[in-house]
Amino acid sequence: MSHxxxxxxxxxxxxxxxxxxxxxxxxxxxxxxxxxxSYALKLAQKLESQEELSFGLFYNKGxxxxxxxxxxxxxxxxxxxxxxxPRDLATRRRLREVKERLNPQIAENDVxxxxxxxxxxxxxxxxxxxxxxxALGLARLxxxxxxxxxxxxxxxxxxxxxxxxxxxxxxxxxAVVTTTNSKLLAKPEGSSQGxxxxxxxMVNVLERKTHFLKLETGDGRTGWVREAEITRI
Amino acid sequence: MxxxxxxxxxxxxLTALPLGAQVxxxxxxxxxxxxxxxxxxxTATLTITIRGSSDLMDLPAPTCRPQxxxxxxVGRSFSMTSINGxxxxxxxxxxxxxxxQKGRFVIDGINVSVNGTSxxxxxxxxxxxxxxxxxxxxxxxxxxxxxxxxxxLFYPRRxxxxxxxxQGDDFVLEAELQPKTVYKHEATxxxxxLLAARNLSQDPRYSPNTxxxxxxxxxxxxxxxxxxxGRNYAVTEAKTxxxxxxxxxxxxxxxxxxxxxxxxxxxVQRLTTLPQVLTVLPLPSEGRPTSFTGAxxxxxxxxxxxxxxxxxxxxxxxxxxxxxxxxxxELVPYPSVTPPTGVEKRQRDGTSNTELRGExxxxxxxYIFSLKMKExxxxxxxxxxxxxxxPSRERYETVKAPGITITVDQGQQSxxxxxxxxxxxxxxxxxxxxxxLVKSKFHIPLSSFLASLLAGLLGIALCLSGRPRLSxxxxxxxxxxxxxxxxxxxLEAALRDLAPGTDSITRLAELSDQGWSESDxxxxxxxxxxxxxxxxxxxxxxxxxxxxxxSDFENLKSGEKNS
Numbered sequence: 001m002s003h004x005x006x007x008x009x010x011x012x013x014x015x016x017x018x019x020x021x022x023x024x025x026x027x028x029x030x031x032x033x034x035x036x037x038s039y040a041l042k043l044a045q046k047l048e049s050q051e052e053l054s055f056g057l058f059y060n061k062g063x064x065x066x067x068x069x070x071x072x073x074x075x076x077x078x079x080x081x082x083x084x085x086p087r088d089l090a091t092r093r094r095l096r097e098v099k100e101r102l103n104p105q106i107a108e109n110d111v112x113x114x115x116x117x118x119x120x121x122x123x124x125x126x127x128x129x130x131x132x133x134x135a136l137g138l139a140r141l142x143x144x145x146x147x148x149x150x151x152x153x154x155x156x157x158x159x160x161x162x163x164x165x166x167x168x169x170x171x172x173x174x175a176v177v178t179t180t181n182s183k184l185l186a187k188p189e190g191s192s193q194g195x196x197x198x199x200x201x202m203v204n205v206l207e208r209k210t211h212f213l214k215l216e217t218g219d220g221r222t223g224w225v226r227e228a229e230i231t232r233i
Numbered sequence: 234m235x236x237x238x239x240x241x242x243x244x245x246x247l248t249a250l251p252l253g254a255q256v257x258x259x260x261x262x263x264x265x266x267x268x269x270x271x272x273x274x275x276t277a278t279l280t281i282t283i284r285g286s287s288d289l290m291d292l293p294a295p296t297c298r299p300q301x302x303x304x305x306x307v308g309r310s311f312s313m314t315s316i317n318g319x320x321x322x323x324x325x326x327x328x329x330x331x332x333x334q335k336g337r338f339v340i341d342g343i344n345v346s347v348n349g350t351s352x353x354x355x356x357x358x359x360x361x362x363x364x365x366x367x368x369x370x371x372x373x374x375x376x377x378x379x380x381x382x383x384x385x386l387f388y389p390r391r392x393x394x395x396x397x398x399x400q401g402d403d404f405v406l407e408a409e410l411q412p413k414t415v416y417k418h419e420a421t422x423x424x425x426x427l428l429a430a431r432n433l434s435q436d437p438r439y440s441p442n443t444x445x446x447x448x449x450x451x452x453x454x455x456x457x458x459x460x461x462x463g464r465n466y467a468v469t470e471a472k473t474x475x476x477x478x479x480x481x482x483x484x485x486x487x488x489x490x491x492x493x494x495x496x497x498x499x500x501v502q503r504l505t506t507l508p509q510v511l512t513v514l515p516l517p518s519e520g521r522p523t524s525f526t527g528a529x530x531x532x533x534x535x536x537x538x539x540x541x542x543x544x545x546x547x548x549x550x551x552x553x554x555x556x557x558x559x560x561x562x563e564l565v566p567y568p569s570v571t572p573p574t575g576v577e578k579r580q581r582d583g584t585s586n587t588e589l590r591g592e593x594x595x596x597x598x599x600y601i602f603s604l605k606m607k608e609x610x611x612x613x614x615x616x617x618x619x620x621x622x623x624p625s626r627e628r629y630e631t632v633k634a635p636g637i638t639i640t641v642d643q644g645q646q647s648x649x650x651x652x653x654x655x656x657x658x659x660x661x662x663x664x665x666x667x668x669x670l671v672k673s674k675f676h677i678p679l680s681s682f683l684a685s686l687l688a689g690l691l692g693i694a695l696c697l698s699g700r701p702r703l704s705x706x707x708x709x710x711x712x713x714x715x716x717x718x719x720x721x722x723x724l725e726a727a728l729r730d731l732a733p734g735t736d737s738i739t740r741l742a743e744l745s746d747q748g749w750s751e752s753d754x755x756x757x758x759x760x761x762x763x764x765x766x767x768x769x770x771x772x773x774x775x776x777x778x779x780x781x782x783x784s785d786f787e788n789l790k791s792g793e794k795n796s
Contacts, residue, residue: 025667032663035579038296040663042341055668063663069581070293084669090659097660118673123681130688137695143719151696158689165677172676179291211346228346 025052028060037067055084059091066094071102072200076176076231079202082114083233102200110202111218112170114233122165129158171204175215175230182230184223188212194223205232261285262345262352266330267446267478270360273335276478276527276564278446279304279328281354283347292326295343295354301334302359305585307448307563327448329478331527331566332361403430405466406490408506416514418529418564419624420474420594422452423509425488428459428466433492446483447475448563452589474594476561480515484508516622520629524569528621530560535568537617537634539604545642546609549658551581552602554634556619562598563587570600571616575608575641606641613638717787721768721779724786728761753789760785 024047031040044061047053062077078095085091099106115122132154140146183194188209197203197217207214212224261284268277281292294304307329330340338361342354405428415421452472459468477483489505516529533556540551554568563585572578585598606612615636623630718724731747732740737758744754764782 029663029665032661033657035657035661036300038300039298041296042298052667053672054670056664056666059664059668063661067581067661068296069583073293083672083675086673086675088668090662090664094660114675117675119675119677120673122677123685126681126685127688130685130692133689133692134695135692137692140696140698146696151693155689155693158685162682162686166682169677170675181291226346 024050025054025056028057032060032063035067037064040064041068055081055088055091058084059088059094062091062094062098066098071098072176072178073231074098075102075200075202076178076233079114079174079176079233086114086118087116099200103198106198106200109198109218111174111204111216112168113202114170115168125161126158126165129154129161133158171216173205174233175203175205175213176233177201177203177225177229178231179229182225184215184217184221184225185212186223188214188224195221197225197229202233203230205230260352261347261350262354264342264354264357266340266357266359269358270362271332271479272362273332275332277330277359278307278448278478279330279340279357281326281328281343281345283324283326283345285322285347292345293343294328296341297359298339298341299336301332301336301361302338302340303331303333303566304328304340305331305563305566329448329564330359332359333566335361335363337361404428404492404502404504406488406504406506408485408488408509410485410509410511413510414512414514415477416529416622416624417477417480417516418527418561418622420476420561421511422472422474422592423485424470424472425506426468426470427490427504428461428468430464430466446478446481448478448561449476450474450561450587450589450594452592472592474589474592475511476564477511477513478564480513483511483513485511517627521622522620522629522631524618524631525620525622525629526565526567526569528556528558528560528562528565528619529624530558530621531623531625533558533560533619533621533632535617535619535632535634537614537637539614539637539639542638543640543642544606546606547658549603549605550639552604552614552617552637554600554602554617555597556600557595557597558621559593559595560621561587561594562596565598565619567600568617568619570602570614572604572614573612575606575610576612577605577607579603579605604639606639609641609643611638611640718783721764721782724764724779724783725768727786728757728764732757753792756785756789760789 024043028040028043028047031037031043040060041064044057044064047057048061058077058081062074062081065071065074065077075095075098078091078098081091082088082095117125133151136146136151136154177197177199180199182197182199184197185194189212197215201217203215203217205213206216206222208227209224211227213227213230214222214224215230216222262281263284264279264281266277266279268275271277279295292306294306297304305328307327332338338359340357340359342356345352345354405426407424407426407428409424409426411422411424413421450473452474454469454471457468457470459466485508487505487508489503492502492504493499535554535556537552537554539553541548544550552570554570556562556565556568567580570578579602581601581603583598583600585596587594587596589595604614613636615633617634617637618631620629620631622628718727732743734740734743740758740761741754744757749757760782763777763785767777767779767782
């Protein structure tokens with residue numbers, strides 16, 4: 001009897017916790033609507049710590065951070081929102097505004113950003129074109145007449161698509177520099193000597209050693225920074 | 234007996250456990266709020282101390298609930314202590330907490346990562362009461378805060394030091410506070426001088442200890458020579474500017490320094506200074522303008538600009554107010570900006586820069602406001618001002634920015650309706666739903682590119698291997714198919730493949746090289762001639778058909794293979 005009671009209490013507690021977490025998102029939206037950025041940020045952090053991750057969470061967190069004046073963190077939040085919905089126009093607009101406020105020239109040193117397509121979409125496009133070419137070849141083997149133009153068109157499309165995807169292929173691990181005074185250190189050791197990193201800059205993460213990460217910037221510089229100085233996308 | 238001994242050991246272990254925990258519980262991250270209750274006209278300092286890591290360069294400003302406090306970073310200070318050869322670093326990040334309204338607030342903790350481990354600082358409660366009215370009595374109790382350090386190695390000098398060098402002393406440590414009476418937010422300089430008549434075997438060890446309730450700024454350390462009582466001293470001097478945040482009497486505790494001279498094993502000599510007392514006067518209430526927001530200094534300049542002067546109803550413009558002068562603007566949360574009726578003001582982020590010019594602080598700060606134009610008309614922003622207290626003249630002065638005129642036109646219907654319904658502009662509108670919950674991947678691995686390109690290349694290769702041969706720029710692959718020709722064109726191509734020569738003599742040589750007999754070569758030539766005639770429509774024998782020619786070709790080929 002008592003076991004049954006404890007199970008019931010446990011499930012009740014679980015469902016209450018879940019329901020409370022679900023209530024936080026509407027509260028976050030209303031906090032932003034009433035322009036209470038500080039409270040909205042608090043709620044966003046709470047949802048994030050509860051692993052209630054979603055496009056809406058990061059978009060709204062980006063708005064709250066932007067309103068609080070924390071532009072590097074705002075950029076990181078919008079970039080994370082894009083990873084959930086890469087073709088969301090509002091997110092791309094907010095991101096562009098934040099980048100312009102950070103520094104209009106920041107894009108020059110950025111690494112490749114989030115493309116409009118996901119990996120699955122890109123791979124599907126490549127597969128479709130290559131299978132089309134393969135089908136033409138098999139038809140030709142079966143004795144069907146295939147003209148040169150019929151081959152050149154899909155082959156050219158395949159090369160074009162592959163070239164665009166290659167040029168806009170982001171690194172598997174990226175991050176945004178979210179602190180001022182970050183420096184690219186030569187070694188993964190405590191030091192204050194190094195090239196300065198602009199806050200809000202997007203970088204590729206190459207390697208990790210203890211709490212240091214090896215980064216690569218868009219202009220080809222590499223070095224180590226502390227993990228706390230960046231936000232992974 | 235054995236049982237009793239075991240119980241005794243168990244009890245001993247249980248007692249030792251919490252003791253061990255206490256010994257090891259030196260938190261690497263601590264936060265301290267200078268006051269629990271302040272008036273609207275006061276400020277508090279929040280100090281976050283990070284121990285054991287000199288890596289951290291910046292911390293985000295903590296947030297508060299509900300909104301009503303402005304928390305801005307006012308710099309950091311770094312100190313290193315060495316006890317029995319073990320060095321410990323400590324970095325203090327200082328934040329100035331300025332109340333914007335009355336109420337009870339919670340300053341939330343922030344997440345800090347120290348050497349790869351995340352810590353959350355303690356949250357604080359702060360009650361903001363009515364303005365205290367710049368009370369005249371000076372009775373604030375000094376609050377000792379060993380965690381708060383000024384960030385330099387040593388400090389000041391100047392004529393009247395309190396500890397003149399006794400004749401014959403090799404080392405002298407002096408401290409001075411100048412001036413000893415200042416107004417709130419006015420700088421005082423604390424100087425620490427070390428005079429050394431002999432060389433030191435290693436750098437002196439020093440742990441700064443100052444009271445809380447100040448924002449500090451270190452001046453560069455200087456070195457000089459000085460003759461005193463007939464002896465030459467090398468003088469190392471370090472100065473720090475302190476800006477008091479509230480009125481009262483404050484004691485700067487005695488500073489101690491440990492030196493070692495005359496060899497590594499010589500005894501450590503400890504020098505101490507006398508404590509220094511600072512009196513912080515409240516800013517006078519007489520003649521205080523309503524636009525006064527805490528600026529203290531000798532001179533300030535103010536200018537203002539907007540990004541648009543002509544907008545529609547419901548649109549927002551950005552107002553930038555630039556203030557510059559000889560005072561610490563980090564302590565000034567905002568200048569006085571009184572928007573006219575029909576304009577909603579909201580303060581946004583800004584930038585600030587503080588530098589030292591000689592021993593004077595010079596700061597520049599840009600305040601950014603969003604002005605939402607809610608009504609049509611012409612608005613004059615001519616009440617942008619900064620009032621400051623000038624200590625040398627002991628009076629308040631006010632500088633005003635030139636006026637700005639903004640024209641607001643009637644907006645479109647959609648904008649009006651959005652304002653009427655209270656809908657936010659698109660840039661501020663939050664995402665109403667959670668949207669996608671699954672994160673996508675974007676990096677395409679090299680293998681995907683290679684697989685697609687290989688499949689495509691295979692398709693192209695297969696296309697090029699059929700008959701008649703396809704060629705790209707005259708090239709066709711060597712593996713091109715040699716299957717049976719099915720029509721006249723394919724038959725022509727097949728004959729050409731067997732002997733590409735353009736005349737019969739060349740073809741004879743080519744086919745002989747392939748081992749063909751003379752009769753077969755003759756049959757080949759006959760077939761080729763018939764195919765040519767048929768393809769040009771000039772066949773001599775109307776009974777010859779394509780099928781017969783194809784059959785002859787197959788016979789010729791099979792006969793050749795058999796032979």
